[in-house]
Amino acid sequence: MTADVIVVGGGVIGLTTALELTRRGHRVRVRSRDAARDTTSAVAGALWWPYRIEPEALAGDWALETLAVYEELATAPEETGVRMVAGLHGGERLSGLGPWARRLTGAREVPEGLRVTLPLIDMPVHLAWLQERLVRSGGVLERGTVQDFAEAAALAPVVVNCTGLGARALVPDLGVRPVRGQLVVVENPGIEEWFTRADPASSTTTYFFPQPDGLVLGGTAEVDEYGTGADPRTAEEIVARCARVRPEIAGARVTGHRVGLRPSRDAGVRLEAGTLPGGGRLVHNYGHGGAGVTVAWGCARAAAALVG
Template sequence: MSAVTDVIVVGGGVSGLTTALLLAERGHRVRVWSRDAASATTSAVAGALWWPYRIEPAALVGDWSLETLEVYEELAAAPGETGVRMVAGVHGGERLSALGAWARRLGRVSEVEEGLRVTLPLIDMPVHLGWLEDRLAAAGGAVERRTVRGFEEAAAEAPVVVNCAGLGARELVPDPGVRPVRGQLVVVENPGIEEWFTLADPASSATTYLFPQPGGLVLGGTAETDDARTEPDPRTADEIVARCARVRPEIAGARVIGHRVGLRPARDAGVRIEAEVLPGGGLLVHNYGHGGAGVTVARGCARAAAQLVG
């Protein structure tokens, strides 16, 4: 089997699938090894508004984000198929002058009393992950359910291994700087809200956002570092709804459809895109540590990793 595989990508979330697709489209024979179905990954839980939030290194994130934005703008032409829509909304309390140079290259942006009004990609992640898998299959790649216990296991079947393991990189690399940042969401029946809203306090683990998705209005959220609980907390859910209802009062009476929890794969030193030679001689390319912005930098980081693959 090793003779017909050039690259094994470890991890089947948005970073792994985007990287695998880019490599397959460049002619590599690619397999993705993922412990979970795409629908069960952290990526599937994401609220998924494009925005470089809580991600480092700042010097690289802007370009990765803008490159990914261009791709999403194209994909938004077929939202039912790709899961990507361009939606207007407000980042509460934000000002262009406080953001990096990347923000000056945004289109459809204006400063309003509440903050920054801008039209951005809002992504229905289950649909988008399915689209990535379909595109990968069409390009000759494959996704396999497989729990990886070491990169040498993958290197035995392909000369190049790409590490998109997210939180799993903590044990696989191993990298103790990788840590979970818990995010809890509440999904309610949408009472007619068509625009998104966010209000983030970097000093607090509580954030406020509402994203109108096809399956309901997604309310958030939390950013609890080193909290690995995966069960929804009822009190936290009530607090999320209350915060969002202060922004849009009609949310208070909306019926709750469901609860979601995801563990964002943050890394103390920021995103790692780097190559190293494995003890057995195989090439290992790292692409992990995206925190809560994996969707935002998916394509830019995939290209950077693909350049290391060659």
């Protein structure tokens, strides 16, 4: 297929953007260095929530637009990987959140924090669903790298850069930095609701998400850390923090460890259009930090609008 748009990057941002472009009639190729199951997106805990993302005003709008899509996808959770699950943001208050929070329906303040039902996404299933829908819509998936935008411009007249952390070298954009997140997966001892307690200024967080393959415990937010191996002591600390909230977690059998590098950007999300070598169109859509899943559809639609 001769494409009129090539999307570079095959995580949740790249796949969602590519799918949105096909829905608008574009012939799209996605080139990704990694298989979707090996991207940072695949290891995300994946609760919808605008976490560690700027600019706040735009991120809130993108997040709410994405929320509406996930609410619809949650009607077929086995197919899409999206479920609506109740839970508690420990210590949170609506007054401490951005304007977007006032547009949440069903959020209720309780002494312990903020109770709300939100999308919780099983990322391997959701990424597979995005790929299947993309191919069904005429899109093409291919493995490979792009060394520079001149190479990409030879493949299609429009390039959409969804490379996440890879944008640091590709653009290059030295404001793109990793925020390392480590998770532990345990056999679920019967917990049906999610829980979070996060301080954006801290390198540690406490959360657990009931996913189909087990209870996902977290986590860390280590800026400028590139290591992707699981640290045993960190894993023990994660389990201990979660067990202080739900003691039954302490005895749960550990079934796996996950580490991902969130693609943060000092100046916030970059979503803008420019010019390729030779005069083609270049659209950037990267720097989503810990909220790529949360803003995926809002950013995809904004990027598609820039493509034209």
